[in-house]
Amino acid sequence: GEDVEQSLFLSVREGDSSVINCTYTDSSSTYLYWYKQEPGAGLQLLTYIFSNMDMKQDQRLTVLLNKKDKHLSLRIADTQTGDSAIYFCAERDGGATNKLIFGTGTLLAVQP
Amino acid sequence: SAVISQKPSRDICQRGTSLTIQCQVDSQVTMMFWYRQQPGQSLTLIATANQGSEATYESGFVIDKFPISRPNLTFSTLTVSNMSPEDSSIYLCSVEGPVGETQYFGPGTRLLVL
Numbered sequence: 001g002e003d004v005e006q007s008l009f010l011s012v013r014e015g016d017s018s019v020i021n022c023t024y025t026d027s028s029s030t031y032l033y034w035y036k037q038e039p040g041a042g043l044q045l046l047t048y049i050f051s052n053m054d055m056k057q058d059q060r061l062t063v064l065l066n067k068k069d070k071h072l073s074l075r076i077a078d079t080q081t082g083d084s085a086i087y088f089c090a091e092r093d094g095g096a097t098n099k100l101i102f103g104t105g106t107l108l109a110v111q112p
Numbered sequence: 113s114a115v116i117s118q119k120p121s122r123d124i125c126q127r128g129t130s131l132t133i134q135c136q137v138d139s140q141v142t143m144m145f146w147y148r149q150q151p152g153q154s155l156t157l158i159a160t161a162n163q164g165s166e167a168t169y170e171s172g173f174v175i176d177k178f179p180i181s182r183p184n185l186t187f188s189t190l191t192v193s194n195m196s197p198e199d200s201s202i203y204l205c206s207v208e209g210p211v212g213e214t215q216y217f218g219p220g221t222r223l224l225v226l
Contacts, residue, residue, distance in 0.1 A: 031213055033215075035217075041219070042204060042218060042219040042220045043155075043204065044217075045113070045214060045216060045217075048213065050213075088154060097160060098160075098208060099145065099157045099160065100145075100206075100215055102156075105154050
């Protein structure tokens with residue numbers, strides 16, 4: 001079945017860049033997503049990329065997609081303490097259901 | 113993006129009881145989903161709420177335990193029946209965005225079963 005993996009934890013200093021990585025297994029995924037979850041809050045959609053693209057930039061966020069290796073990354077430039085949260089990548093099921101399959105989540109800790 | 117609200121935002125319940133969670137969207141949407149996030153875990157899809165027909169459940173989830181209603185294109189309910197402590201989770205509804213590329217999530221309902 002589909003599987004989405006992420007590293008559990010990342011620690012960076014304020015002002016540095018953060019890179020959160022994700023691997024997935026479903027080669028028929030149409031869209032891939034990055035969500036942010038702050039403590040006690042719901043999920044905020046940060047950005048997403050269509051599977052025929054290899055890069056998308058949105059202000060401080062850069063998404064890179066390597067479809068051959070089924071690898072997705074999220075780069076946050078000039079990381080701030082307010083970026084501290086859990087980041088989930090998700091792939092959209094390539095079948096008819098449109099459901100999202102989520103990764104395990106990466107806890108980003110930004111040190112001042 | 114759609115504005116999604118859920119009620120209640122949190123609850124503490126006794127085992128053996130049932131809780132109904134409501135999800136309201138500010139615009140008509142075709143696809144609505146219910147997810148569960150167990151403590152410290154990722155999100156797992158429970159079911160797709162279909163308007164005018166029975167919900168479509170994922171493997172491991174059954175209608176008797178998680179009955180779902182979808183009376184119109186802006187509203188859905190999820191009931192967690194005969195609760196046990198293992199049902200303590202965050203329950204989130206989500207909707208597909210207007211062009212079908214995105215999914216937006218409600219704020220979640222935090223459930224603690226004692």
